[in-house]
Amino acid sequence: MIEIKNVSKTFNQRTGGTFTAIDNVSLSIKKGEFLSLLGPSGCGKSTLLNLVAGLEHAQQGTITVNGKPCNTPGPDRVVVFQEHALFPWLTVLDNVAFGLKQKGIPKKQREEMALEQIKSVHLSRFADRYPHELSGGMKQRAAIARALAMDPEILLMDEPFAALDEQTRLILHKELEEIWMRTKKTILFITHNIREAVILSDRVLVMSTRPGTIKKEFNVQAARPRDSxxxxxxHTENSIMDVLADELEKVVKEEMGDEYSLKKDSLSNRSSDSMGSGI
Incomplete structure (x- = not known):
């Protein structure tokens, strides 16, 4: 359904010069698949999602959706961002129905369609509330309902649960899995959280540090609904951590420079010594 071939993306820096966010990335996403991109900060995960969304343009390579070039945003792809981006002056119902209104759907019909999606994320009792009256998890549920109301073929989710507490995140994992199992939408999911990626995904692609490339692919063979x-x-989580550890160390080295070598050399290897001495 989504075909990414030899895609590279370079950005201009404010201080002059350029940097390459992703380099020669190729991958395919099948219809109805739940695929997660996982990697350290700055590895180009969100850049790749923005390219698929049509919000950015690659300098090299091609991206197609259902065989058609993906150069602009389209109704077949809807993005759910880390921040809910709800309109504060609209109720949950009006927020969820907003895109339907833009499409010219009559009020009664769009409200029925919006209420159906609000029910699917368990917010029926809060349909007439404003965003400031909702918890963080409720706001993100409303954002997901707004995306589903547009009935896109593809959901592009850019760390949608990153700002939430752990308990709320676990609840939304279950709800998102239920939605995916019911609708069979194709989902491209960006996350830093290994467990989140493993619990939700059919496949997890681990990206290298910048410039981002696909380092390794993991198929998650566990039955659904998933049990943590x-x-x-x-086992899959531990295998991913083994691959990701090297990339995380590269990030720390880049950020700390010479300090990294000094601190690493000062660590003791003797099990009898206090943990963390020399740091």
Whole structure:
């Protein structure tokens, strides 16, 4: 459904010069697949999602959706951002129905369609509330309902749960999995959280540090609905961490420079010494 071939993206820096965010990335996403991109900060995950959304343009390579070039945003792709981006002056119902209004759908019909999606994310009792009256998790549910109301083929989700507390995040994992199993939307999901990626995804692609490339692919074989205690998930999570550890170390080295070598050399390897001495 989504075909990314040899895509590279370079940005201009404010201080002069350029940097390459992603370099020669190729991947395919099948219809109805839940795929996550995982990697350290700055590896180009969000850049790749923005390219698929049509919000950015690649200097090299091609991106097609259903065989058609993907150069501009379209109704077949809807983005759910880290911040909910709800209109504060509109109720939940009006926020969810906003895109339908822009499409010219009559009021009664769009409200019925919006209420159906509000019900799917368990916000029926809060349809007449304003964003400031909602918790962070409720706001993000409303944002997901707004995306679903447009009935896109593809959901592009850019760290949608990153700003939420752990308990709320776990609840929304279950709800998103239920929505995906019911609708079979194609989902491209960006996250820093290994467990989140493993619990939700059919496949997880680990990206390298900048310039971002696809370092390794993991197929998640656990049955659905997922159980976080499933040993298959734990094994996959540990395997991903082994691959990601090297990339995280590269990020720390880049940020700390010479200090990294000094602090690393000062650490003791003796098990009898206090943990963290020399840091």
């Amino acid at each position: 205690a499933d040993p298959v998930l734990r």
